Each structure stands twice: as C-alpha cells, then as structure tokens.
Amino acid sequence: MAWSTxxxxxxxxxxxxxxLATIMAGVMLMLLGFLxxxxxxxxxxYPVTVGFIxxxxxxxxxxxxxxxxxxxxxxxxxxxxxxxxxxxAGSIATINPAAVGVAVLTIALIVGVRKVRPxxxxxxxxxxxxxxxxYVLKLPVETIGTRFGGIxxxxxxxxxxxxSLAKMQAVLPDALSxxxxxxxxxxxxxxxADGMTGRRHRSNMELVGQGCAxxxxxxxxxxxxxxxxxxxxxxVRAGARSPLAGAFHSAFVLLFMLVAAPLASYIPLACLAGxxxxxxxxxxxxxxxxxLIRTSWGDALVLLTTFGLTVFRSLSEAIVVGFAMGALLxxxxxxxxxxxxxxxxxxxxxxxxDDADVRPPYDPSAATDPHTAVxxxxxxxxxxxxxAVGTVLDQLALERKNIILDFAAVPFLDxxxxxxxxxxxxxxxxxxxxxxxxxxxxxxxxxLALRGVLSPQxxxxxxxxxxxxxxRKLLLGA
Numbered sequence: 001m002a003w004s005t006x007x008x009x010x011x012x013x014x015x016x017x018x019x020l021a022t023i024m025a026g027v028m029l030m031l032l033g034f035l036x037x038x039x040x041x042x043x044x045x046y047p048v049t050v051g052f053i054x055x056x057x058x059x060x061x062x063x064x065x066x067x068x069x070x071x072x073x074x075x076x077x078x079x080x081x082x083x084x085x086x087x088x089a090g091s092i093a094t095i096n097p098a099a100v101g102v103a104v105l106t107i108a109l110i111v112g113v114r115k116v117r118p119x120x121x122x123x124x125x126x127x128x129x130x131x132x133x134x135y136v137l138k139l140p141v142e143t144i145g146t147r148f149g150g151i152x153x154x155x156x157x158x159x160x161x162x163x164s165l166a167k168m169q170a171v172l173p174d175a176l177s178x179x180x181x182x183x184x185x186x187x188x189x190x191x192x193a194d195g196m197t198g199r200r201h202r203s204n205m206e207l208v209g210q211g212c213a214x215x216x217x218x219x220x221x222x223x224x225x226x227x228x229x230x231x232x233x234x235x236v237r238a239g240a241r242s243p244l245a246g247a248f249h250s251a252f253v254l255l256f257m258l259v260a261a262p263l264a265s266y267i268p269l270a271c272l273a274g275x276x277x278x279x280x281x282x283x284x285x286x287x288x289x290x291x292l293i294r295t296s297w298g299d300a301l302v303l304l305t306t307f308g309l310t311v312f313r314s315l316s317e318a319i320v321v322g323f324a325m326g327a328l329l330x331x332x333x334x335x336x337x338x339x340x341x342x343x344x345x346x347x348x349x350x351x352x353x354d355d356a357d358v359r360p361p362y363d364p365s366a367a368t369d370p371h372t373a374v375x376x377x378x379x380x381x382x383x384x385x386x387x388a389v390g391t392v393l394d395q396l397a398l399e400r401k402n403i404i405l406d407f408a409a410v411p412f413l414d415x416x417x418x419x420x421x422x423x424x425x426x427x428x429x430x431x432x433x434x435x436x437x438x439x440x441x442x443x444x445x446x447x448l449a450l451r452g453v454l455s456p457q458x459x460x461x462x463x464x465x466x467x468x469x470x471x472r473k474l475l476l477g478a
C-alpha cells in the first residue's frame with residue numbers, strides 16, 4: 001500500500017487514527033470476502049495489470065538506487081518518483097564504490113546460482129555472501145544496524161486503539177481507501193503469483209485473510225498491510241509454489257526476530273538493494289509490454305496510461321483510471337461487433353456510406369418483398385450499440401409496412417437496447433405496421449417484456465420462417 005496514503009492518515013488523525021482505520025479496513029475486507037466480491041477482480045483488463053506491474057517494477061528499482069549506489073543524501077529521500085530522481089541525481093557525486101561492488105556481486109551471484117544451480121536458494125546465498133564480505137573486509141557500506149539500529153527482538157502486547165464513534169466517522173474515508181487499495185493490490189499480487197506458478201488463488205479467501213492480517217497488525221501496533229507484487233514475486237522467485245510459503249515466511253520472520261535479530265544488523269543495504277533490483281527486473285512485464293504496444297492503439301493507450309499513473313501519480317489512480325479506460329474500450333469494441341443486417345446486406349454508418357471499401361454488395365433478395373423488411377441483429381445488443389441500431393429501426397416505418405427482427409444471434413440485451421426496441425415498436429405500431437420478433441431467447445424475451453414489448457403489439461416467432469408464415473396468414477385473413 002502506498003506510503004503516501006498512510007502518511008496522510010497519520011498527519012490528519014495521528015497514529016491512533018491510523019491503527020483504528022486499519023482495524024476498520026480489516027473488518028471491511030473480511031466482509032468483502034464473506035460476500036464473495038473478490039472474484040470481480042478478474043474483470044480488470046490485462047493491459048491494466050501489465051501497466052500496473054511494470055510501473056511497480058520501475059518504482060521498486062528507483063527505490064533501490066540510493067542503496068545500490070551508496071549515495072549520501074543531503075535531504076530525506078522523497079516518496080514521489082520525480083522528486084526522488086531529482087534528489088538522487090543531485091547526490092550522484094557521493095557514489096560509494098564499495099556499495100556498488102557489493103550490489104553488483106549480489107546481482108551476479110543471484111543470476112549465476114540460478115543458472116548453475118537452479119535448485120539452490122540463490123537470494124539467500126547472495127545475501128549471506130555479501131554480508132560476510134562486508135564484515136570480513138570491513139567495507140564502508142551501510143548495514144541494517146548502522147542505519148536503523150537493528151531489529152527489535154520482541155513484540156508489544158496486543159491492544160486496541162482508543163475507540164469512539166466520532167473518531168470512527170473521522171477515519172472512515174481513510175479506512176475505505178485502505179480497503180480499496182488493500183483488496184486491489186492483494187488480489188493483483190495473487191494474480192501475478194498465479195501467472196508465475198500456474199496455480200489459481202481463491203479471491204474471497206484472500207480478502208478474508210487480508211482482513212484478519214490488518215486487524216492483527218493494528219492490535220500489535222502495526223500499520224495497514226496488503227499483499228504486494230514485490231514481495232510476492234520475490235517469494236515465488238525463491239522457489240515458493242504453495243500458500244504454505246507465506247505461513248513459513250511469517251514463522252521464519254518471527255523466529256528470526258526472536259532469536260537471530262542481532263545478525264540482521266550485519267546485512268548490507270546494498271546487498272538487499274541488489275536483491276530487489278533483480279526482483280524488479282524479473283517482475284517487469286517486458287515481453288507483454290512490448291506485445292501490447294504492438295497489438296492495438298486501444299490496448300497501448302490503456303497500458304501506457306496505467307503505467308504512467310502508477311509511476312508518476314499513485315497506484316489507486318492508475319487502477320481506477322486504467323479500469324475505466326479498459327471498460328470504455330471494451331464498450332467501443334462490443335458496439336463495433338454488434339451489427340444489423342437486411343438479408344445479408346449490412347447497413348453501415350452514414351459517415352462510411354460513401355466509402356467503397358465498406359459499402360455492402362447488392363443483394364437481390366432484399367428487394368423480393370417491397371412491403372416486408374427482415375433485419376437480423378448480431379452480437380450483444382447493449383447501450384454501446386443501441387444508438388446505431390435505433391437509427392436503423394427508426395427508418396423502418398418510412399420504408400416498409402411489415403417488420404421482422406431476427407434476434408437469433410443476440411445472446412444478451414440490456415435495458416437500453418430493450419427501450420430502443422420498445423420505442424420502435426410503439427412508433428411503428430402506431431403508424432399501422434406489423435411487428436415480428438423472431439428467434440429471441442428466453443432471457444431476451446424477458447428483458448423485452450419488462451419494457452412492455454408484448455403481444456398483441458408485437459408477435460413472437462421461433463424463427464424468421466415462422467414469422468413470415470404468420471405474416472402470410474394475417475395478410476390472407478385481411
């Protein structure tokens with residue numbers, strides 16, 4: 001979860017407010033899981049996922065430049081990407097050759113061990129080797145101990161933050177932000193793990209687990225937590241293949257803190273930066289990124305927008321905007337896929353009518369009955385295509401006396417499309433035309449019925465042939 005979100009909450013409501021918002025977010029995450037809403041994350045478009053992950057990889061790598069180069073900063077390192085790069089560039093003269101050497105050695109060991117001995121824990125080997133090198137040679141490289149003073153070797157007792165209705169109302173917007181970001185980041189991380197391991201996660205169970213984790217974290221004085229792509233990718237790259245890896249990871253971290261916390265003080269930060277640099281390179285969707293750029297302008301636009309917002313703005317904005325753009329692109333493509341034909345002679349938009357390449361060929365069967373028009377609608381008939389189809393239907397009353405709409409190739413019809421049909425039926429019946437709907441599925445019939453498209457204003461038939469037969473009987477009877 002973005003540090004800026006947590007920092008804003010602390011600035012506005014204090015650390016107790018952050019803990020309360022974290023507990024509230026944990027409860028809401030659990031409710032999302034119990035209500036089985038986690039599966040909706042699968043509707044996030046692939047370009048959004050690739051752009052998000054690639055942006056995270058860039059942010060992750062940029063965050064390691066300080067320790068990779070052993071820079072000495074005159075000011076605190078900013079969280080914002082642009083400001084961070086500016087500060088780092090201004091401190092480029094303070095590069096520490098020893099830190100660079102440790103980082104390069106770490107990266108080389110990880111790559112080499114994975115290639116020569118793929119079953120060995122390459123990251124562990126590199127971290128141990130780098131730590132020993134710095135300790136034995138007394139290299140002037142910052143370690144966890146020299147910068148942070150080591151790792152505590154005990155946990156505080158669990159306790160609830162101060163509770164009050166007014167405080168809960170004040171931190172509710174922050175809790176909702178934590179819930180949204182936590183759910184999206186965690187489930188995206190799970191999707192990344194699925195792609196790397198070939199397994200399939202359980203979205204709703206993931207949300208329940210994240211909710212429990214947030215509540216437990218706050219009770220022990222911890223900040224809000226999520227599953228993240230960086231740690232997930234690191235875990236999988238280290239050989240993890242099942243959910244037990246997370247449980248063992250937690251157990252080992254706790255055991256390390258209680259027993260071997262003093263040893264962590266000797267781990268060089270340049271070594272850890274080298275590990276995360278390798279992770280960032282591995283998690284960057286380089287091939288997929290290039291493929292999507294070449295696939296279509298729409299996918300490329302969604303991808304680049306999501307990537308840019310992730311790097312230069314925030315994760316939440318990137319996901320929301322990317323998802324919205326992906327949805328609009330989908331609607332556009334679906335509307336293009338929905339067509340209306342008259343005996344195979346496809347009607348094209350007016351702005352394309354003069355284009356010889358898209359003008360439909362002459363179909364003599366379209367002129368066999370000057371009083372009856374048979375139109376076939378194909379594809380999902382929804383609001384994205386309703387306007388184009390409605391324009392055609394509005395012209396029917398001016399051209400023919402009998403209208404047959406073939407819905408056999410329409411798998412879905414939404415309320416907007418049903419309203420378009422209802423309006424067309426009302427206009428044409430008022431003008432004295434006969435209206436038939438053929439081949440409609442039960443679901444389509446139900447959607448039409450809810451909008452008032454019923455007999456006797458319109459006649460239903462199982463096929464166009466049956467509708468034509470019914471029409472002949474009516475004409476003979478007249």
